Structures are given as C-alpha cells and as structure tokens.
Amino acid sequence: MMKTVPVNIEHHAYKVYLDKGLRFRLGELLKNSLDEQPSSIFIVTDSTVAPLYLEDVLNGLPDDLNVTTVTIDSGEQSKSFKEYEYLLTEALKAGLDRKSVLIALGGGVVGDIAGFVAATYMRGIRFIQMPTTLLAQDSSVGGKVAINHPLGKNMIGAFQQPEAVYYDIEMLATLPEKEWRSGFAEVFKHGLILNEAFYQWLNEHVQQLPIHDQYMNELLARSIAIKAEVVSKDEREQGIRAYLNLGHTLGHAIESVSGYGTLTHGEAVVIGIVFAMKISEKHYQTDLKISDFVDWVESLGYETNIPSNLDRSKLLEAMKKDKKTEAGSIRMVLLKKVGEASVEKIDEKLILSILNEQ
Structure with a gap:
C-alpha cells in the first residue's frame, strides 16, 4: 500500500511517494503530481542503475512523450564540473525547454548533480527525484543539490526543490x-x-x-x-x-x-x-x-x-x-x-x- 509523506515548504509543497513497484507507474505518477504535464522528459541515471531499472522506468512512460536518457559513471567522482558540463550539453542537444522535466534516477550522486543541472538549466526547470538507495532517502528530500570541488564537498550548489519524490522500495533489494x-x-x-x-x-x-x-x-x-x-x-x-x-x-x-x-x-x-x-x-x-x-x-x-x-x-x-x-x-x-x-x-x-x- 502506497504511503505518502508531505513536504510543506513555503511556496512549494510536494509529496514523497513510498511503495513497491513505483518504477513501473511513472506516467500515472506524473499525472498525479505535476500541475502541468511535461513537454519532454530528460532522465539522468548512472552505470550501476541503468542496467537494473532504466527499462522498467521507460516502459512506465506514455509512448507519445519525448524522452532522452543520459547515463553517467556511478560514484562520487561523477559530481564534477566535467560531468556537470556534459549533462548541460546533452540537455541543450535534446532541446529541453522550460516545460521539460528532469528525472534523477539513482542514488545521492545522481540526485545531487542532476538536481544542480535542473537548478541552473534555463535558470531552473522542474525535476523529480527517483532514489534507488537508502542514502538517497535523505538527500532526495529538501532540495539541496550540488557538485564537488577538489577543495571541498558540495561547495558549488543550489536549493532546488523537486516536484515530487518517487521511492520504489523494491529497488533497495539490489544494494550491496x-x-x-x-x-x-x-x-x-x-x-x-x-x-x-x-x-x-x-x-x-x-x-x-x-x-x-x-x-x-x-x-x-x-x-x-x-x-x-x-x-x-x-x-x-x-x-x-x-x-x-x-x-x-x-x-x-x-x-x-x-x-x-x-x-x-x-x-x-x-x-x-x-x-x-x-x-x-x-x-x-x-x-x-x-x-x-x-x-x-x-x-x-x-x-x-x-x-x-x-x-x-x-x-x-x-x-x-x-x-x-x-x-x-x-x-x-x-x-x-x-x-x-x-x-x-x-x-x-x-x-x-x-x-x-x-
């Protein structure tokens, strides 16, 4: 049975959805949690998560939706200026506009860097967190997004609240x-x-x-x-x-x-x-x-x-x-x-x- 936890931030309330199998129901979830449906979807995931869950997520989206997927290397090293620039380039090549929605499918690293891209692309577009780790239950709520600098962790970032958090508990089963x-x-x-x-x-x-x-x-x-x-x-x-x-x-x-x-x-x-x-x-x-x-x-x-x-x-x-x-x-x-x-x-x-x- 699906649980929801409200996050009531001034000017921007949203919900965390908790259940098994949410990755198969993305189209339905988007209808329920977005005021305006997306012009296109941009999914950022990593090399560990993509082979496990990306196909399930894509199968849960409507066929007529324009969807782009980008996979980065898994690990903290990907929270870098180089990967940040790469993701912005891919977003531009995909033609994302201000009605597009970015989906962060992965652990805390993916959520952080994808959220920072969402915060800064066209001065901010909507994004959704789909955490796949236990660590990301913490980082996916609250809107802190960032990349690392060699002199300090999370020193370059922003506050960008997600539109929703979809937490499929089944995805924790593959965690080491x-x-x-x-x-x-x-x-x-x-x-x-x-x-x-x-x-x-x-x-x-x-x-x-x-x-x-x-x-x-x-x-x-x-x-x-x-x-x-x-x-x-x-x-x-x-x-x-x-x-x-x-x-x-x-x-x-x-x-x-x-x-x-x-x-x-x-x-x-x-x-x-x-x-x-x-x-x-x-x-x-x-x-x-x-x-x-x-x-x-x-x-x-x-x-x-x-x-x-x-x-x-x-x-x-x-x-x-x-x-x-x-x-x-x-x-x-x-x-x-x-x-x-x-x-x-x-x-x-x-x-x-x-x-x-x-």
Whole structure:
C-alpha cells in the first residue's frame, strides 16, 4: 500500500511517494503530481542503475512523450564540473525547454548533480527525484543539490526543490551491504539529532544490514517525516536544518582528504558522529554513552576510528572549509543529549587534540 509523506515548504509543497513497484507507474505518477504535464522528459541515471531499472522506468512512460536518457559513471567522482558540463550539453542537444522535466534516477550522486543541472538549466526547470538507495532517502528530500570541488564537498550548489519524490522500495533489494551502511547512517542521524524515540526504535529493531523487509516502510516513513519537518521549518539552513549535518564536518573532511569514493559518505559520517559525540561530551560536560553507540554501529559493520593514514592537520584544514565555518571559526553540530542538537563554535586546539586521539 502506497504511503505518502508531505513536504510543506513555503511556496512549494510536494509529496514523497513510498511503495513497491513505483518504477513501473511513472506516467500515472506524473499525472498525479505535476500541475502541468511535461513537454519532454530528460532522465539522468548512472552505470550501476541503468542496467537494473532504466527499462522498467521507460516502459512506465506514455509512448507519445519525448524522452532522452543520459547515463553517467556511478560514484562520487561523477559530481564534477566535467560531468556537470556534459549533462548541460546533452540537455541543450535534446532541446529541453522550460516545460521539460528532469528525472534523477539513482542514488545521492545522481540526485545531487542532476538536481544542480535542473537548478541552473534555463535558470531552473522542474525535476523529480527517483532514489534507488537508502542514502538517497535523505538527500532526495529538501532540495539541496550540488557538485564537488577538489577543495571541498558540495561547495558549488543550489536549493532546488523537486516536484515530487518517487521511492520504489523494491529497488533497495539490489544494494550491496556497503551502500546499506552508507544510507543507514543518515537514518539513525535523524534520531540522534531530533527524535530519541526513533533512535531507540532503530537500536532495538536494526541488528544487521540489510534491514529486514518488515521494518522498511516504517523506518523510511519516520526518517523522511523527520527530514521533511526540518526542511519545512528551515528550507535554506538558517537554523535547525544545520542539525542535519551532525558528523558531516569531519565526515566531509575525511572524504575530501582521502579522495572522494575511498569511503562511502555514510561510513565517513559515522566516524564524524563519534568525533562530534566526543567533542559534545567535552563541551557540555555530559555523558552520551559513546561506547554503547560504538558497539552498536560496529556490530553493523561500521568503522568508528579515523583512518590512521590521514594527516590530522590536513583534516583540520579541510574542516575549516565546511559551509558552517564563519570568519575562519569551525562550527560543529553537537549533541546536548540524544534527540537534542545544537551548533557551537569549537576551539581548534580541542578539535586537533581529539583528532590526534582517534
């Protein structure tokens, strides 16, 4: 049975549709969720997803619709200026106009770069997210789209809300375990920052990855609802939306210094969450029971220590390029307790001392 989660952003409300087999029903979904039908469709996917699901998606579209498909290489390396320019060129060659709709069929990388193309082509055209990974349940909601720069992750981007999100849960079946780990980090992060009850539910029900089918609908609906609530209150990250970056200050630095794609985004974020918890305990003089958290995530296959080969001073420099940094001061999302987050300015010496401990 299809679930819908509303995302009520000022001037632009849309829905997340959750069900099995949505990829076969794209024409019907477009009729239900678009005010004006598209003049043409431009589907961006990647080399992993295309052989698995692109044909299913195309078969669900009306025959009389002008459809172009473009496939990029899978992996974080594709969130580059080179691929961005290539996609814009293909969009121009396809003759997309302002009534065209771009569909991002893939994980977070496809959603990010395709969404950025949609945000900037003709100063913005409509787009739809069709996430195929657990990680993308987080990134497909909220309208953050971006590409990477060698000096920092997601530093070139925009806010471009989708018209809808179609989440076919069946597509998670082909995910490798590494991708389950990458995505599940963003799920339990939602509990850590804003909803202790959800975090405890996850702790109790998720003892292995992949996640058991009987829990998937509730897990996704609850996680997406938390993200939707945050985004509806703070679309452009002026306040509480920054809490969603728990673990990301160090996580993004690890991705940047180690080379994009060495660790998955979620794996790097978990190391960053443990680090943020240690800073939180020092800053607030509190006890977050870090060892219990570490035991749980390590049982799910996560690493919790910073890779020993990464230069700590380079990590510190990369952390200074984080988007929350102000006037050179590092600001981090910390936990006062599970379910209550805050953004604080943190002294470099404390950061470096804990970096050197890990």
